[in-house]
Amino acid sequence: MKKTILLxxxxxxxxxxxxxxxxxxxxxxxxxxxxxxxxxxxxxxxxETSFANEQNxxxxxxxxIALEQTVGKAxxxxxxxxxxxxxxxxxxxxxxxxxxxxxxxxSYAFSDLLxxxxxxxxTFVGYEVISPTGNxxxxxxxxxxxxxxxxxGIKADFxxxxxxxxxxxLFDDWNVYQDFNGVSDFGAQIxxxxxxxxxxxxxFITGYHTQAFYTDLAGSVTEFDITTGYQITDAFYLxxxxxxxxxxxxxxxxxxxxxxxxxxxxxxSDAVAIGLRYENFSWKDAQSYNSFTLSVPxxxxxxxxxxxxxxxxxxxxxxxxxxxxxxxxxxQVSLAAIYAF
Amino acid sequence: MxxxxxxxxxxxxxxxxxxxxxxxxxxxYLFVHVQPSFSQEIELPVDxxxxxxxxEVVDVKNFDSVTLLNNAENFLKGYxxxxxKKTLHRDDLKGEVTAMSSFQVxxxxxxxxxxxxxxEYSLRIEVKDQKYRYTLTDFYFQExxxxxxxxxxxxxxxxxxxxxxxxxxxxxxxxxxKKTVQEKMTVLVSQMKVDMMKIKSGDKKKVxxxxxx
Numbered sequence: 001m002k003k004t005i006l007l008x009x010x011x012x013x014x015x016x017x018x019x020x021x022x023x024x025x026x027x028x029x030x031x032x033x034x035x036x037x038x039x040x041x042x043x044x045x046x047x048e049t050s051f052a053n054e055q056n057x058x059x060x061x062x063x064x065i066a067l068e069q070t071v072g073k074a075x076x077x078x079x080x081x082x083x084x085x086x087x088x089x090x091x092x093x094x095x096x097x098x099x100x101x102x103x104x105x106x107s108y109a110f111s112d113l114l115x116x117x118x119x120x121x122x123t124f125v126g127y128e129v130i131s132p133t134g135n136x137x138x139x140x141x142x143x144x145x146x147x148x149x150x151x152x153g154i155k156a157d158f159x160x161x162x163x164x165x166x167x168x169x170l171f172d173d174w175n176v177y178q179d180f181n182g183v184s185d186f187g188a189q190i191x192x193x194x195x196x197x198x199x200x201x202x203x204f205i206t207g208y209h210t211q212a213f214y215t216d217l218a219g220s221v222t223e224f225d226i227t228t229g230y231q232i233t234d235a236f237y238l239x240x241x242x243x244x245x246x247x248x249x250x251x252x253x254x255x256x257x258x259x260x261x262x263x264x265x266x267x268x269s270d271a272v273a274i275g276l277r278y279e280n281f282s283w284k285d286a287q288s289y290n291s292f293t294l295s296v297p298x299x300x301x302x303x304x305x306x307x308x309x310x311x312x313x314x315x316x317x318x319x320x321x322x323x324x325x326x327x328x329x330x331x332q333v334s335l336a337a338i339y340a341f
Numbered sequence: 342m343x344x345x346x347x348x349x350x351x352x353x354x355x356x357x358x359x360x361x362x363x364x365x366x367x368x369x370y371l372f373v374h375v376q377p378s379f380s381q382e383i384e385l386p387v388d389x390x391x392x393x394x395x396x397e398v399v400d401v402k403n404f405d406s407v408t409l410l411n412n413a414e415n416f417l418k419g420y421x422x423x424x425x426k427k428t429l430h431r432d433d434l435k436g437e438v439t440a441m442s443s444f445q446v447x448x449x450x451x452x453x454x455x456x457x458x459x460x461e462y463s464l465r466i467e468v469k470d471q472k473y474r475y476t477l478t479d480f481y482f483q484e485x486x487x488x489x490x491x492x493x494x495x496x497x498x499x500x501x502x503x504x505x506x507x508x509x510x511x512x513x514x515x516x517x518x519k520k521t522v523q524e525k526m527t528v529l530v531s532q533m534k535v536d537m538m539k540i541k542s543g544d545k546k547k548v549x550x551x552x553x554x
Contacts, residue, residue, distance in 0.1 A: 270510075
């Protein structure tokens with residue numbers, strides 16, 4: 001019996017090895033490290049969006065390591081990160097030194113039309129992402145901060161053509177490895193490319209969460225999101241993100257937000273670009289914000305410096321000035337260095 | 342200015358903050374202006390209009406145009422991948438076979454083979470009796486990026502001609518892509534020259550007759 005199992009195992013390993021030599025089985029290793037200096041002109045950290053909040057300090061973001069392999073129709077991605085930026089994406093109470101999974105999933109392409117993926121994946125909702133290499137600006141928007149970061153689940157991607165695709169999936173609560181109230185979210189995405197260079201994503205996610213909307217209350221959460229970007233000329237790109245989200249908690253209270261962000265960006269050369277992010281963001285029945293972020297990424301191969309200036313204003317005095325008095329605006333400068341490998 | 346003094350100052354116009362800004366400005370200046378040169382400039386062949394083009398007339402005695410056209414078609418069928426097959430076009434009247442092809446180029450110095458983009462280009466083989474000529478041109482760089490799911494994919498609309506000059510800061514990476522083009526085209530041309538003579542004019546399928554039938 002033991003011999004039979006050994007033989008079968010040997011045959012299996014041998015068969016796989018022979019097959020693998022015929023196909024593109026290259027294991028890709030990629031990732032990034034980032035560090036930054038930030039100074040809020042009030043002398044206190046004031047702008048509360050995700051990551052890079054440490055005041056007047058040369059601080060670190062995270063080290064992010066991703067493995068990816070595709071063999072035939074099967075593929076996997078495993079991405080793990082360490083550091084404050086990673087902890088910020090893991091939610092309140094996460095340790096800075098604790099690793100956190102950014103992506104961990106397997107996919108199988110049944111055909112050019114259909115791919116099934118299961119595991120823990122970067123969210124399909126929104127414009128900005130956790131990895132600093134995926135964003136133009138170093139600081140993040142409120143739309144990003146208050147939407148999902150990751151969605152664990154199973155999804156089916158249907159690629160009808162280069163110009164049209166859609167996805168449907170069942171997901172856990174936002175940003176968790178395990179769903180204690182069962183797989184309760186339904187998500188869908190429609191992708192359209194009306195002309196070359198223009199991507200439009202319509203995203204929808206709804207479900208019942210044990211900790212809805214980053215609170216300790218259970219409730220149902222729904223978010224609708226439009227993320228689009230158009231490379232209008234070789235140098236000029238315009239991005240847009242609109243989202244509206246609502247939560248109905250089990251104690252019958254409600255919350256929600258609506259926001260719009262614009263991302264005009266101009267490439268001065270292949271090494272230097274300049275871009276503005278304008279965001280208008282409103283909490284349901286509470287304060288609203290206008291935010292202007294001017295970034296000038298300068299890159300040489302894998303290394304990018306991002307000098308950035310940001311001004312946030314609110315209709316309520318939610319910030320502090322240098323005398324610690326409540327005020328309606330806050331501004332900061334930062335310089336980030338990001339190395340992608 | 343000692344460290345303690347820096348900590349105690351908060352105002353935006355303090356001397357300490359000015360000093361920090363100056364250090365940041367200096368670092369940025371050094372980053373932009375002090376760049377080592379990593380590799381030799383790669384010169385690819387250009388045509389009259391300045392486009393990178395590989396072009397050559399090859400004499401092949403004892404090959405008629407039909408045989409050469411068949412060989413050209415067979416070569417391109419074997420060379421381009423499954424998705425590019427629809428770009429393969431044979432024109433018997435003009436005596437030419439054309440196709441589009443591409444290959445990935447990688448980030449220089451990356452740990453794994455991380456895709457920086459793809460080079461797309463066109464291939465044309467024209468034939469006459471006793472000779473053929475090939476033209477490899479229209480080289481474009483399609484930029485890739487790692488998406489939110491950790492996979493490298495093309496960015497819609499980020500395509501530029503390979504002739505586009507790169508900035509000083511990214512010259513070494515751009516030059517590396519041109520070096521890859523040079524190497525790939527050299528291999529392609531030698532393979533083409535072998536395959537264009539694979540089946541000779543007048544070659545017929547040989548039928549094996551078994552003795553013990």
